[in-house]
Amino acid sequence: MKARVTVTLKTGVLDPQGKAIVGALDSLDFKGIESVRQGKIFDIVLNDLTEDEAKKRLTAMCEQLLANTVIENYRIELL
Template sequence: MKARVTVTLKSGVLDPQGKAIEGGLAALGFAGVDSVRQGKVFDVELATANADTAKAELAEMCEKLLANTVIENYAIEIL
């Protein structure tokens, strides 16, 4: 089973990299970009065929390693 985990910074956490990308887009002439927040994507292949099991395993992976829940949120998507 294939899954995608998206890790993003929590709102309220400053994102200097996102700000720099925002500035870069403005410099390229993209008008109307209100804000950019950057994050990470993990594509994970799991042995299980059960979506609930996969979601539970991925949530544990996020809590233990993939995300730093002090500053980051995660979202799990079964593909």
């Protein structure tokens, strides 16, 4: 079973990397960019699980390793 986990910064958390990208784009003459916020995705292949089990397992993985839940949100999609 394949899944995609998307981890994004919570609203209000500063994103210096995103700010740097806005600066870099500006210096490449891409104007009119209001903001960029960077996030991560994890494409995960799991063996032999039902959908329910996979969701539970992935939620635990996010809570324990993949996301820092103090500053990040995560979303799980089964593909």
